[in-house]
Amino acid sequence: MIYRTFQDLQLSSLGMGAMRLPTIDGDDARIDVEKTKAMVAYAMEHGINYYDTAWGYHDGNSELVMGEALKAYPRDSFYLATKFPGYDLANMPKVKEIFEKQLEKLGVDYFDFYLFHNVCEMNIDAYLDDEKYGIYSYLMEQKTNGRIKHLGFSAHGNIDTMKRFLEKYGKDMEFCQIQLNYLDYHFQEAQEKIELLQSYDIPVWVMEPLRGGRLAKLDEGSEKTLKALRPKETIPAWAFRFLQSLSQVVVTLSGMSNMEQLQQNIATFEQDQPLTDKEMQTLLGLADEMVKKIALPCTACHYCTSHCPMGLDIPTLVSLYNEHAFTGGGFIAPMALSAIPEDKQPSACIGCRQCEMVCPQQIKVSEMMKDFVARMQ
Ligand code: SF4
Numbered sequence: 070m071i072y073r074t075f076q077d078l079q080l081s082s083l084g085m086g087a088m089r090l091p092t093i094d095g096d097d098a099r100i101d102v103e104k105t106k107a108m109v110a111y112a113m114e115h116g117i118n119y120y121d122t123a124w125g126y127h128d129g130n131s132e133l134v135m136g137e138a139l140k141a142y143p144r145d146s147f148y149l150a151t152k153f154p155g156y157d158l159a160n161m162p163k164v165k166e167i168f169e170k171q172l173e174k175l176g177v178d179y180f181d182f183y184l185f186h187n188v189c190e191m192n193i194d195a196y197l198d199d200e201k202y203g204i205y206s207y208l209m210e211q212k213t214n215g216r217i218k219h220l221g222f223s224a225h226g227n228i229d230t231m232k233r234f235l236e237k238y239g240k241d242m243e244f245c246q247i248q249l250n251y252l253d254y255h256f257q258e259a260q261e262k263i264e265l266l267q268s269y270d271i272p273v274w275v276m277e278p279l280r281g282g283r284l285a286k287l288d289e290g291s292e293k294t295l296k297a298l299r300p301k302e303t304i305p306a307w308a309f310r311f312l313q314s315l316s317q318v319v320v321t322l323s324g325m326s327n328m329e330q331l332q333q334n335i336a337t338f339e340q341d342q343p344l345t346d347k348e349m350q351t352l353l354g355l356a357d358e359m360v361k362k363i364a365l366p367c368t369a370c371h372y373c374t375s376h377c378p379m380g381l382d383i384p385t386l387v388s389l390y391n392e393h394a395f396t397g398g399g400f401i402a403p404m405a406l407s408a409i410p411e412d413k414q415p416s417a418c419i420g421c422r423q424c425e426m427v428c429p430q431q432i433k434v435s436e437m438m439k440d441f442v443a444r445m446q
């Protein structure tokens with residue numbers, strides 16, 4: 070196992086994410102406890118020392134099962150991470166109650182890593198309103214009394230939202246978890262997000278290294294190109310080699326659902342084999358091609374926005390449409406849309422086409438808006 074240095078710790082470069090544990094009869098809420106225990110045992114034996122769960126994973130049962138699985142091991146033999154569930158605004162006034170319950174569910178008296186979960190457009194105002202909800206103050210207090218060893222945040226929002234969060238709390242954030250993979254490097258501003266974090270000296274934890282499994286298999290042509298460069302490398306391994314090439318990345322979390330995936334991922338993390346410049350260029354070139362096939366080529370130039378009689382934030386809506394189309398739904402676009410007022414939603418478009426007349430990319434915005442409304446129904 071490769072290890073990365075974080076402060077005075079050596080963290081396994083591969084962390085076990087507990088958001089897609091094996092389940093019974095495909096029911097997300099019913100985790101197969103025995104299979105999970107076997108996976109944790111294998112992970113521990115093979116050097117994984119980082120385990121990441123959250124309040125909401127598996128309908129609240131991930132924390133319970135991970136607590137059950139990890140209690141077989143000395144508390145100082147693993148690092149445990151969980152998160153405050155601010156993705157649901159109803160949780161905002163309950164930080165103390167939730168934190169205490171999490172300690173109880175996991176059967177521990179401290180967390181090695183604790184995160185503000187999913188900082189995004191929908192919850193940023195509440196997260197920043199420390200006077201009203203006191204989440205930041207409470208978590209800092211837990212840090213002082215040793216019940217949180219390291220405080221960080223995870224972010225699914227856009228870069229401006231991350232900036233707002235960092236401007237207020239950046240000096241106290243020790244790590245940040247973002248969606249990072251070779252597809253999102255350009256597509257979802259992941260590269261800019263890494264640079265932003267670097268300016269605060271905050272190391273990166275990675276989620277969705279395989280973009281929910283999408284990068285486990287590519288089209289025939291892309292696979293051939295990659296095989297020609299590294300004949301023995303598997304396709305999923307390319308996603309991990311990409312991350313091994315980024316010096317800011319400390320832990321890569323993979324939500325593994327069975328023993329086979331775990332074994333394959335551990336094998337990939339036995340050796341540090343970062344990409345060469347040529348390999349990196351090829352991989353990012355393939356990613357750009359993949360994105361182009363589905364995404365509308367909006368450059369966010371904003372020429373259109375002043376022409377829209379409805380005042381819609383067209384580039385943001387195009388970007389969410391692309392995300393939605395690319396993921397075949399997913400949760401990022403619906404979540405971000407839910408934070409946009411009714412009169413600025415795609416449904417507010419009156420189809421006047423003023424925007425299309427000035428769009429240098431000739432994007433048929435009015436049709437996109439109509440299609441977006443239909444997709445969201
Ligand atoms: S077509 Fe829709 S998005 Fe474009 S200018 Fe008109 S109202 Fe705005």
Ligand code: SF4
Pocket residue numbers: 366367368369370371372373374383384387427428429430431432434
């Ligand atoms: S004018 Fe076209 S490319 Fe520019 S932001 Fe609007 S939709 Fe995007």
